[in-house]
Amino acid sequence: MIEGRFVSYLRVSTKRQGDSGLGLEAQRKAVNDFLSGGRWLLVTELVEVESGKRADRPKLTEALRLCRLHNATLVIAKLDRLSRDAHFLLGLQRAGVRFVAADMPEANEMVVGIMAVVAQAERKMISARTKAALAAAKERGVKLGGPTHHLPKQAGRAAQASAAVRAVRAQDRAADLAQDIAELRAGGATSLRKIAAGLDARGLSTARGSAWTAAAVSRILSRLDA
Known part of the structure; x- marks a missing residue:
């Protein structure tokens, strides 16, 4: 059963997708299905229109800020909605924010694996x-x-x-x-x-x-x- 507070982060890559809602509804449904049936509180939902190649995303920054303030977990529909960049995911871990991907709830364990791969460089x-x-x-x-x-x-x-x-x-x-x-x-x-x-x-x-x-x-x- 899913419990706790969550901040939902949805991202599309183009303004056209953002205006049309293309892709957003599918992400929103994935998040809602993941949370369905538990005792949880959705603090807010934030939508970003930005390329995944960039790490300077204001809506994600705001989402992380709200997660820290409310002791909430960042929930996303798909892991690639954040980034395919292992260094960025490691930076997210350093931010002190818990996160979970609806399509891959074990993503936290995968991040630990990524951290192990880059451990030598991290030292x-x-x-x-x-x-x-x-x-x-x-x-x-x-x-x-x-x-x-x-x-x-x-x-x-x-x-x-x-x-x-x-x-x-x-x-x-x-x-x-x-x-x-x-x-x-x-x-x-x-x-x-x-x-x-x-x-x-x-x-x-x-x-x-x-x-x-x-x-x-x-x-x-x-x-x-x-």
Whole structure:
């Protein structure tokens, strides 16, 4: 039985297909058939008109943002609606979003297989990603924790890298919430408590899955203003 929250992502490659609905109805039916019979909530459906060769797809970016905010699973009709590019699928996995393909529910296992194939190349990228995380955190003025001079050299570097990654994730989380907070403010939520109540009402929780408080909202706003 299918349970949980889902965000549906449908994609066609041409504007003509998008205007006519050609292909969209078949995708929509596949998603609905997959979800049929379970206890689930469809947060929203997003439709993209874009070539699968491109990775910069705004609707998919929005879908991933909503999945993170609602702790939802991205559901697609066919695996190739995302991309045939293994690197792109790996990037989707890094985004921290669960996804499932209606035509291949075991797709998550296949992605793990893809990751194994590129593991050797991935190891070479670890150092570059760590340096990028440290640089990004430094540019944002993030303090990477307390002094590490008492730790062995390698342990100190690992602690800094871990702190940098956490800082970048927190900043990304704040960016995901920016649109909702702006809409709440435009709707009259002028205090931290009102914004917190508005986020709760939208079914959004903090990164730890708890209800919003004024203090938690204040931390998010501080990150957005940084």
